[in-house]
Amino acid sequence: MSESLSSEMEAIWREELSPFLAEREQRRKKAVGNIVVGTGLGVAAGITAAAILLAFGLFPFALFALIGLPVAGGAVGSAKFNELKKEVKLGLLGKLAEASDMRYSLQPAEPARFDVFREHGLLPNSDRRSFEDHFIGERHRSVFELYEAKLEEKRRSKNRTYWVTVFRGLLVRIEFPRTVEGVTVITRDKGFFNMFEGWGRKTFGSKKLERVGLVDPKFEKIFEVYSTDQVMSRYLLTPTFMERLLALETAVEGKKVRAAFDDRQGGGELLIAVETGNLFEPGSLFKPLDDEERVRTLLEEIDLVTGMLDLMVRPPELGENVLADQS
Structure with missing residues (x-):
């Protein structure tokens, strides 16, 4: 940590916060991967659905599929990501707040x-x-x-x-x-x-x-x-x-x-x-x-x-x- 931080905060980082974050790194990687996969599947589904709808002249529905399905896929894939973000936020801020009474x-x-x-x-x-x-x-x-x-x-x-x-x-x-x-x-x-x-x-x-x-x-x-x-x-x-x-x-x-x-x-x-x-x-x-x-x-x-x-x-x-x- 920065030399400007107190010795107490250095100890909290070394003994509590750094291990807390390191333990969740593999979950972070997996959660990011879920977003990438979910979005990718949504893109593929959107392109396929849009092509079919365009063939029937349904342009508004094709546009919706092309935009909406990738967004939906990313949203489904981000569930674990958002859950982990809350967990990290609560863990970090809880400990930092406690250090400040x-x-x-x-x-x-x-x-x-x-x-x-x-x-x-x-x-x-x-x-x-x-x-x-x-x-x-x-x-x-x-x-x-x-x-x-x-x-x-x-x-x-x-x-x-x-x-x-x-x-x-x-x-x-x-x-x-x-x-x-x-x-x-x-x-x-x-x-x-x-x-x-x-x-x-x-x-x-x-x-x-x-x-x-x-x-x-x-x-x-x-x-x-x-x-x-x-x-x-x-x-x-x-x-x-x-x-x-x-x-x-x-x-x-x-x-x-x-x-x-x-x-x-x-x-x-x-x-x-x-x-x-x-x-x-x-x-x-x-x-x-x-x-x-x-x-x-x-x-x-x-x-x-x-x-x-x-x-x-x-x-x-x-x-x-x-x-x-x-x-």
């Missing part, structure tokens, strides 16, 4: 606070949704959950119906270590379009939220803030917190981070949504499994997660102006 599962049993994310306007409307890659743990005595969400909207044109991805990224729930009362929502500034949504107030669920002005004009240009409690919102939205929220986008290589503080759990809760690519994938199984690069990539993404959480909940360091906007 987290627990991992392929999917959340219940996507934490998803309806609350929607209620507070942190996510767009969608007609289809899927969730994967669930992490749970604790950082700086703050319990958190994190998972990936993909939201799609059905759209129609004159000739067809199709799906558009309207959100793909991370949803995070953190038991925030500071007192939270009421609801404070931090969304992106829409500039000119603010006038169409009502400049001064919003309603989320049954709560009416008033617009909050931010002290720093830098943040005022980027975010819109609404809250049920003006005093509490200023207590929460310190310059340090807002800087960290912006830094989070860079940390996870994402965009359009937005957040909400909510007191409904009886304590302090921080919800964060940030758009990212599809993270936490084990890499191509068309390449040998026992490859340190696939582990290094996953480890880098897990480090992004832990770094993001540390960024949001770690105690302020000497020199950080945490309470500057509470005077």
Whole structure:
């Protein structure tokens, strides 16, 4: 492994991950072979069926056979391939998460606070949704959950119906270590379009939220803030917190981070949504499994997660102006 990795991770690679991958290499080769054979048989069947159908002048059916049968053959052949991919993903991410004091599962049993994310306007409307890659743990005595969400909207044109991805990224729930009362929502500034949504107030669920002005004009240009409690919102939205929220986008290589503080759990809760690519994938199984690069990539993404959480909940360091906007 790379010299930049810790001695602990070197040991995990050598003693656990490398043997885990090596044991599955023969299954990988066989699974890839099944795809090749399945696709090849599908191509042969497609060509034969298309030739027969063309002889009867059935061009649309011939085209369908020529395209559909190879796809079907590949799909049948990929069953073991997909099964192995899930097994490898769970094994690698489970062990890497454990090394970072987290627990991992392929999917959340219940996507934490998803309806609350929607209620507070942190996510767009969608007609289809899927969730994967669930992490749970604790950082700086703050319990958190994190998972990936993909939201799609059905759209129609004159000739067809199709799906558009309207959100793909991370949803995070953190038991925030500071007192939270009421609801404070931090969304992106829409500039000119603010006038169409009502400049001064919003309603989320049954709560009416008033617009909050931010002290720093830098943040005022980027975010819109609404809250049920003006005093509490200023207590929460310190310059340090807002800087960290912006830094989070860079940390996870994402965009359009937005957040909400909510007191409904009886304590302090921080919800964060940030758009990212599809993270936490084990890499191509068309390449040998026992490859340190696939582990290094996953480890880098897990480090992004832990770094993001540390960024949001770690105690302020000497020199950080945490309470500057509470005077």
